[in-house]
Amino acid sequence: MFDAHLADTEQALFVAETDGAVAGLVRVQAFERPEIADLPALTPRLMTEAHRWARDRGLTEIQLTVYDFNQPALRLYTKLGYAPDSHRLSRKLESQSTFPESD
Secondary structure (H helix, E strand, O other), rough: HHHHHHOOEEEEEEEEEEOOOOEEEEEEEOOOOOOOOOOOHHHHHHHHHHHHHHHHHHOOOOOOOOOOHHEEEEEHHHHHOOOOOOOOOOOOOOOOOOOOOOO
16 A cells, blocks of 8 residues: 555655654645535535544544635635644745754
């Protein structure tokens, strides 16, 4: 399973280590999503199956990502019982990005 992800040129995983232990990671994926007109009607059914699958495996939480500009999806997932628990930040890329080392 991981071999396919590692071979996929449309995604990358960057891992930072400290003393041999994973200290952080960044996953990058490029994709395009087609427009689906009836997505609000499909989403509850999809999430019901996702919840069933997760519970069958002993999982206790599902996390999802919704862009801030997608207010209809935010309203729908809120109606399904989801609530914000973190902030996702983004930034436009310049031709080169360098960052100062932190103290």
